[in-house]
Amino acid sequence: MKSWNALQVSLWFRPVLFVTLGIALGLVLPTLDSRLPWMSQELRSFWLAVYVPTTPDSSREVLLGMVAALVTVMTVATSMTMVTVQLASTQYTPRLLSRFMADRTTQRVLGTYLLTVVYLLLLLGVLGTPSNEKELVALPVLSLGVALALTLSCLLLLPFFLHHAARSIEASNVIASIGREVIRELKRLNVKEVRELSGPLPGPAEEDATVLHARETGYVQLVDHERLLAALPRRVHTVRLDVRTGDFLIPGLPLLSLWPKVSLNAWQKRRVHAAFAVGHTRTTQQDVLYGVRQLVDMALKALSPAINDVTTAVMVVNELGAVGRAVASMGQIGHGWWMQRRGRVTLLRPAFGLEPYLRDAFGEIPLAATTQPRVILRILEVLAEIASVETDMAMRGVLVQTGRAVYEAARLAEQRERDVRFIEERWNQLRQKASEPSALPCETVH
Numbered sequence: 001m002k003s004w005n006a007l008q009v010s011l012w013f014r015p016v017l018f019v020t021l022g023i024a025l026g027l028v029l030p031t032l033d034s035r036l037p038w039m040s041q042e043l044r045s046f047w048l049a050v051y052v053p054t055t056p057d058s059s060r061e062v063l064l065g066m067v068a069a070l071v072t073v074m075t076v077a078t079s080m081t082m083v084t085v086q087l088a089s090t091q092y093t094p095r096l097l098s099r100f101m102a103d104r105t106t107q108r109v110l111g112t113y114l115l116t117v118v119y120l121l122l123l124l125g126v127l128g129t130p131s132n133e134k135e136l137v138a139l140p141v142l143s144l145g146v147a148l149a150l151t152l153s154c155l156l157l158l159p160f161f162l163h164h165a166a167r168s169i170e171a172s173n174v175i176a177s178i179g180r181e182v183i184r185e186l187k188r189l190n191v192k193e194v195r196e197l198s199g200p201l202p203g204p205a206e207e208d209a210t211v212l213h214a215r216e217t218g219y220v221q222l223v224d225h226e227r228l229l230a231a232l233p234r235r236v237h238t239v240r241l242d243v244r245t246g247d248f249l250i251p252g253l254p255l256l257s258l259w260p261k262v263s264l265n266a267w268q269k270r271r272v273h274a275a276f277a278v279g280h281t282r283t284t285q286q287d288v289l290y291g292v293r294q295l296v297d298m299a300l301k302a303l304s305p306a307i308n309d310v311t312t313a314v315m316v317v318n319e320l321g322a323v324g325r326a327v328a329s330m331g332q333i334g335h336g337w338w339m340q341r342r343g344r345v346t347l348l349r350p351a352f353g354l355e356p357y358l359r360d361a362f363g364e365i366p367l368a369a370t371t372q373p374r375v376i377l378r379i380l381e382v383l384a385e386i387a388s389v390e391t392d393m394a395m396r397g398v399l400v401q402t403g404r405a406v407y408e409a410a411r412l413a414e415q416r417e418r419d420v421r422f423i424e425e426r427w428n429q430l431r432q433k434a435s436e437p438s439a440l441p442c443e444t445v446h
Helices: 002-008 013-035 037-050 056-091 094-101 104-126 133-138 141-168 171-187 225-231 266-274 288-303 310-328 354-361 373-388 393-412 417-435
Strands: 195-197 210-213 218-223 238-241 254-259 276-279 337-342 345-350
Touching: 013 104, 013 141, 056 094, 056 104, 056 141, 094 171, 094 288, 104 141, 141 171, 171 288, 171 310, 210 266, 225 266, 225 345, 288 310, 288 354, 310 354, 310 373, 354 393, 373 393, 373 417, 393 417
Parallel strands: 238 345
Antiparallel strands: 195 337, 210 254, 218 276, 238 254, 337 345
């Protein structure tokens, strides 16, 4: 599971698949040229009518020119990729590096270039130097036609890729893509299958549990619940995950607890630990708060004195508001634990909801924006907008608590009298929205 996830986000995996396809084409198409005479005759007559190099030697020269041109184009594309990654890292946050490295469009374009170059090199080995004019009919016209089509396609891909690279580092596109990914992960949480438990954890006593401890150092990237439950002994009826996706593990810390107390052999422990993918970086899979972390880091970087880009910070706040509305529509506060019945086993895991989301989303930005009242005002407006469409009073209470923390952070800093008045107005509007009856029903993310 961990290896497959690493392959999916790597820059080299899909280009290697394209290279494999290029090798296959370089071996199969020349064979078709030699073994399908009827096709060769039809294509040869057409090819010799439109293709100027009609000898193997001249065709080799053309193929060598194609290879040289494509290597140059591929160098430009690779340079653009590295420049894009560098700009994203310095302008926004280093947490975006993996996102740009895993970009499917970039991988496919580089893979197409590599496929074509490998195919042309293999085709060069097929063409020989003719000893007399009768060997003109030995031209692999099907293979040459595919080579020309691939080369033209690669040349057309260059302006498309340059456009994509330029758009991919535009702040609005980066922010929107992170927001879409976070909302997509929210929909995978299956909140309809869980029940939120607040207060003391009900169930068996702690001394009756078997506690498994972490063996690796790193971040929890994925938890395969099906694989975990399949690895448990049949006597186990309750499992509590003591870590959530995105937590940093230190060997010896509790990983999960099992009831009743059972004895696990080394093989069973390895199976249980194999259900947890641990790595040195966080990923957005199953980790909603990591996407939030990326957005917050972009806002903090934009508000730094070196960048001083307030508009980007406001765009981040807008996207955090859209994600916050999706979190609120789940109907979960985020206290205590989620309880879920999985066959014969009750699964308990740390709850997620509006409160932990707002704490991560709007906990640091107000402190960095004390000299930028425009950002403070927008945060209070976004909280009021969410409160105006939220029907649950407990949810509204959480929004008001977050707004109060933002308001107090702004009041502690020196503000102009005019800005203080605007902040007071937005804070009062938030409290008013939270106390009014909502006209819109709360939709549930599913």
